[in-house]
Amino acid sequence: MIERERPRWSVRPMTLGDVDAVAAIERETFAMPWSYASFVRELTQNASTARYLVLDLDGEAVGYAGMWLVVDEGHVTNIAVRSDLRGMGGGKELMRALIGEAAANGLAYMALEVRRSNAAARGLYQKMGFVDAGVRKRYYEDNREDAMIMAREDLPKALGGGGIDAATM
Ligand SMILES: CC(C)(COP(=O)(O)OP(=O)(O)OC[C@H]1O[C@@H](n2cnc3c(N)ncnc32)[C@H](O)[C@@H]1OP(=O)(O)O)[C@@H](O)C(=O)NCCC(=O)NCCS
Numbered sequence: 094m095i096e097r098e099r100p101r102w103s104v105r106p107m108t109l110g111d112v113d114a115v116a117a118i119e120r121e122t123f124a125m126p127w128s129y130a131s132f133v134r135e136l137t138q139n140a141s142t143a144r145y146l147v148l149d150l151d152g153e154a155v156g157y158a159g160m161w162l163v164v165d166e167g168h169v170t171n172i173a174v175r176s177d178l179r180g181m182g183g184g185k186e187l188m189r190a191l192i193g194e195a196a197a198n199g200l201a202y203m204a205l206e207v208r209r210s211n212a213a214a215r216g217l218y219q220k221m222g223f224v225d226a227g228v229r230k231r232y233y234e235d236n237r238e239d240a241m242i243m244a245r246e247d248l249p250k251a252l253g254g255g256g257i258d259a260a261t262m
Contacts, residue, residue, distance in 0.1 A: 099182050100150050104190040107145035109136055111154040115147065118157065122173045124235045135159065144194050148174065148183045158187040160195065160203070167195035169205035172214070179213070188221040196248045203248065206240035208233060218243045 107115065116129040135143045142163070148156030156174035160167045169191065174183040195203050206229060207214050223243040232240035 100155075100178065102148050102150040102155065102183060102186065104146050104186050105149050107132075107136060107147045107154070107157060107159075109133065111147050111157070112136070114154040115157045118155075118173050118175050119171070121176060123171075125233075127171065143170070144191070144198075146187060146190050146194070148187055150178070156183045156187055158191050160191055162195075162198055162200065165199075165201035167191070167198070167200045167203040169203060172217075184213075184217045185220065188217060192221065192245070192248060196250065200248060202244055202246040204242060204244040206232060206242055209239045209241055215241065215243070221245070222247065 112129055112132045115132055116127070119126040119132075132145075135145060139161075142161050143159060144162065145157060145159040147154035155178050156172075158172035159170040161170055172184065172187055172191075174187070192203065203223070204226065205218065205223070207218065209228075223245045225241055226244040227242040229240040229242060231237040
């Protein structure tokens with residue numbers, strides 16, 4: 094895939110001030126979107142288990158990714174980039190940061206579910222070192238599509254001081 098010139102964005106933790114923009118991307122993207130209230134709940138009541146990051150472009154959240162820390166698994170809950178900014182490396186930036194977060198938390202592996210037909214997301218996960226690990230038949234309620242389970246076991250080692258060796262991501 095050819096990337097256009099990369100926007101000057103960065104990845105940072107999601108705050109309550111991002112939720113309007115995040116929920117708007119969620120609504121434009123998913124058949125069964127999470128509500129505004131779900132994101133608020135994740136950031137306030139589930140903060141010890143959940144980690145949410147945003148792709149920040151000039152102070153605005155133009156993408157986001159989340160993960161639950163479940164024992165030694167980092168379970169990716171969602172990832173999306175605003176539709177007009179896809180294909181420019183933002184998904185990779187978010188996944189790289191999420192993998193770093195998982196490593197910094199000492200997790201053993203990461204896993205996620207993705208629709209069988211979602212070539213863009215499956216391509217992104219493969220690029221980030223995830224492999225097919227199973228199928229959940231008729232997992233999605235809206236169209237009964239199968240979910241592919243994908244996982245990455247070899248998380249990079251967190252360096253002293255919480256830094257991550259970017260070369261191993
Ligand atoms: C999946 C998603 C987050 C990827 O974000 P993105 O910013 O467009 O992705 P990137 O530009 O970083 O591309 C990363 C890799 O993903 C793959 N990819 C991205 N778009 C693709 C497409 N349309 N078709 C096939 N592969 C694609 C490629 O492997 C790409 O690597 P490359 O550019 O080196 O070839 C984005 O497409 C999106 O928001 N989709 C809708 C939400 C969604 O489906 N989320 C996943 C739910 S499980």
